[in-house]
Every structure is written in C-alpha cells, then in structure tokens.
Amino acid sequence: MQAGETNETPSLQEQIESLKQQLAHAQKMAALGELVSTTTHEYNNVLMTVINYAKMGLRHKDDKTRHKSFEKILAAGQRAAKITNGILGFARNRSDEFEPTDIVKLVDDALILLEREMSKYRISIERRLEENLPEAMVNTNQIQQVFLNLLTNSRQAMDGGGRILIKASHDAASGMIELVVRDNGAGIPEEKLRRIFDPYFSTKQGPDETGKGGTGVGLSMCRDIIEAHGGKIQVASKVGTGTAFTMFLPVAKATPAAPSPTITLGVHNAPNSCNS
Numbered sequence: 135m136q137a138g139e140t141n142e143t144p145s146l147q148e149q150i151e152s153l154k155q156q157l158a159h160a161q162k163m164a165a166l167g168e169l170v171s172t173t174t175h176e177y178n179n180v181l182m183t184v185i186n187y188a189k190m191g192l193r194h195k196d197d198k199t200r201h202k203s204f205e206k207i208l209a210a211g212q213r214a215a216k217i218t219n220g221i222l223g224f225a226r227n228r229s230d231e232f233e234p235t236d237i238v239k240l241v242d243d244a245l246i247l248l249e250r251e252m253s254k255y256r257i258s259i260e261r262r263l264e265e266n267l268p269e270a271m272v273n274t275n276q277i278q279q280v281f282l283n284l285l286t287n288s289r290q291a292m293d294g295g296g297r298i299l300i301k302a303s304h305d306a307a308s309g310m311i312e313l314v315v316r317d318n319g320a321g322i323p324e325e326k327l328r329r330i331f332d333p334y335f336s337t338k339q340g341p342d343e344t345g346k347g348g349t350g351v352g353l354s355m356c357r358d359i360i361e362a363h364g365g366k367i368q369v370a371s372k373v374g375t376g377t378a379f380t381m382f383l384p385v386a387k388a389t390p391a392a393p394s395p396t397i398t399l400g401v402h403n404a405p406n407s408c409n410s
C-alpha cells in the first residue's frame with residue numbers, strides 16, 4: 135500500500151491508525167461506563183428483593199413462607215449473576231481475534247444489559263431469531279458494541295415508547311448471517327439518511343439523561359467494525375414509520391479469506407414498517 139508513496143505518508147497513516155485504535159478503545163470504555171451506570175440501578179433493585187425476602191423468611195417461621203422466600207432469593211441471586219456476567223464478559227474480552235460466535239447468545243447478553251433501560255422508556259423488544267443459526271466469524275465484543283449502539287439509537291428515536299424488532303437469519307447462498315434491528319421510531323429524512331454514517335454527524339442536542347448520544351460517532355464506528363469483518367451494514371428508513379438497520383456478518387465455516395470489505399449505504403425509503 136505504501137509502495138511509491140513519500141516517506142511521510144506511511145507515518146501519517148500510522149498515526150491515523152493509532153488514533154483510530156485509541157478512539158475505539160475510548161468508545162469501548164465509554165460504552166462500559168454507560169452499561170455500568172444502567173445496570174447498577176437494576177442491581178440495587180435485585181439486592182432490595184434479596185433483603186426483603188430474607189427479612190420475611192426470618193420473621194415467619196412457617197415452612198410455606200420460608201420456602202417462598204428462598205425461591206425469591208434464589209431467583210434474584212440468579213438474575214444478579216446474569217447482570218454481572220454480562221458486564222464482566224464485555225470488560226474481559228479485549229482481544230481483536232475473530233472467533234465463531236453464537237449470535238443468539240450475543241443478542242441475549244446485550245438485551246440483559248439494556249433490559250431495565252428499555253422498560254423505563256416503555257420500549258418492548260421482540261426477538262425473531264432463526265433456530266439453528268450457524269455461528270458467525272466475528273469479534274464478539276465489537277459486534278456486541280455495534281448491536282448496543284443500534285439499540286440505543288432506536289430507543290432514542292422513540293420518545294413516547296415503541297417497539298424494537300430484532301431478527302437474525304442465515305442466508306446460505308451468500309454465507310452471511312443477517313441481523314436486523316428495526317424500530318417504529320421517528321425515522322430519518324432522506325437528506326439526513328445520506329449522512330448518518332459520517333463521523334460526528336448527529337441530530338441530538340447532547341447526551342440524554344442516561345449519558346448517551348450526541349457525539350455522532352456511533353454509526354461511523356459501527357460501519358468501521360462491520361467493514362473490518364468483511365460484512366456490510368445497510369439502513370432503510372421512513373419518517374413517521376421507523377428505521378431498520380441490517381448487518382451482514384460472515385458465517386464461521388465460510389473461508390476465512392473472507393469477501394473483500396464493502397460498505398453499502400442502502401439509502402432508500404423503507405416500505406417496511408415495524409409490524410412486519
């Protein structure tokens with residue numbers, strides 16, 4: 135790539151590369167910070183459940199009440215473990231390796247982390263994940279980050295609540311897994327749709343009360359990540375109807391030499407609504 139170029143060009147490119155890596159790391163840390171603050175509240179709720187049922191079990195000596203208390207404490211403890219495992223998994227996986235990844239698990243792990251936030255904003259989530267979906271060859275953390283970014287954008291586009299549909303399917307012909315995040319939010323006007331993947335393009339005033347949004351780097355980051363996977367990300371949107379992002383990710387057993395990276399910005403008005 136550097137052949138025939140001046141000496142300065144490679145070092146400039148190296149600097150850009152290094153800055154990109156630093157940005158990716160900073161974004162990951164910011165995403166982690168957001169998740170921690172979201173889930174701390176949820177964690178507190180779980181603890182209150184444990185404390186209250188433990189008190190109830192101590193107060194009432196009869197077997198029936200004690201049994202019920204233990205059941206509630208067990209369920210709350212299991213939920214707490216799920217929450218911390220989700221955060222730890224996100225924090226621990228620092229590798230840049232691509233590995234065979236169960237997309238259904240990736241989706242469910244992310245949803246555990248956003249469960250409380252979604253219900254607070256009165257957003258219901260429907261999962262339509264194909265059975266026996268083959269594993270995708272991806273960096274789990276990065277794709278989870280993309281997925282969380284898309285869910286947060288959808289949530290922010292639905293002021294008075296709404297619905298998010300998550301679909302995952304396998305297209306054997308192309309050897310790709312298709313992952314769709316569709317909302318029935320405000321939608322994006324055509325002149326803006328062309329710019330949403332541009333770095334720093336944002337229509338938001340600033341971070342919302344959860345501390346998210348407004349930087350304009352979310353989607354540009356998503357596109358970079360998907361592109362590095364040899365996949366593509368497309369958007370279809372209609373004002374007043376909603377927005378759908380579709381990601382195509384390579385299946386794990388496909389040749390690792392992977393297709394050449396393509397970015398496709400499918401700018402077209404969606405005939406599809408969230409009700410499909």
Ligand SMILES: Nc1ncnc2c1ncn2[C@@H]1O[C@H](COP(=O)(O)OP(=O)(O)OP(=O)(O)O)[C@@H](O)[C@H]1O
Nearest residue numbers: 287288291330336337347348349350351352353377
């Ligand atoms: N699901 C969506 N519905 C409506 N508009 C959207 C949706 N997703 C993205 N957008 C538009 O695209 C813009 C860019 O999104 P992007 O995620 O890159 O930045 P942001 O959300 O504004 O800030 P951040 O970098 O903090 O995520 C948003 O400001 C918004 O106008």
Ligand SMILES: [Mg+2]
Nearest residue numbers: 287347352353
């Ligand atoms: Mg965003």
